[in-house]
Amino acid sequence: MNLMWIAQFAMKRPTDKTIRIWRIVFGLILILALYYNLIILNKWVETTYFGQDLANFEMTIKYILIALGIVPVFMWASNICLAKKKYVKIIQIVFWILLMFVAGKVLKASPNIDIDFLIWFMSLFPLIAWITGKCITSNCMKYKEKITKIRV
Numbered sequence: 001m002n003l004m005w006i007a008q009f010a011m012k013r014p015t016d017k018t019i020r021i022w023r024i025v026f027g028l029i030l031i032l033a034l035y036y037n038l039i040i041l042n043k044w045v046e047t048t049y050f051g052q053d054l055a056n057f058e059m060t061i062k063y064i065l066i067a068l069g070i071v072p073v074f075m076w077a078s079n080i081c082l083a084k085k086k087y088v089k090i091i092q093i094v095f096w097i098l099l100m101f102v103a104g105k106v107l108k109a110s111p112n113i114d115i116d117f118l119i120w121f122m123s124l125f126p127l128i129a130w131i132t133g134k135c136i137t138s139n140c141m142k143y144k145e146k147i148t149k150i151r152v
Contacts, residue, residue, distance in 0.1 A: 027072035081140040099123035
């Protein structure tokens with residue numbers, strides 16, 4: 001009976017309110033964790049990108065990484081649809097890749113579980129949202145789609 005309950009729960013689509021709440025929680029955790037670790041604790045980020053040494057712009061890079069958390073917060077606050085469902089799924093997979101990139105660029109200061117693991121773990125949520133396609137609000141599901149009703 002428990003296995004059937006889990007299967008039924010996995011098949012259901014979450015409500016719009018639940019999706020919006022989890023977006024804001026996700027965004028705030030990401031912003032606060034990155035801000036605390038990169039700015040307050042002054043942890044390092046790798047400053048070599050594509051063969052270019054950007055050590056002079058380390059603080060700028062840190063703030064750009066923190067700004068990634070604004071995306072889910074903005075989507076929650078505005079509740080606007082910016083793209084069709086298939087493009088939202090592409091945005092979710094790009095966000096997953098960006099979070100994996102960020103997790104690799106934050107350098108560990110100690111061998112303990114740190115912010116890089118948290119970001120890696122949080123990157124699994126956009127991946128799951130992309131695979132299932134269930135984390136898109138109902139007003140964005142049919143955004144810019146022509147709906148024709150056939151009445152009999």
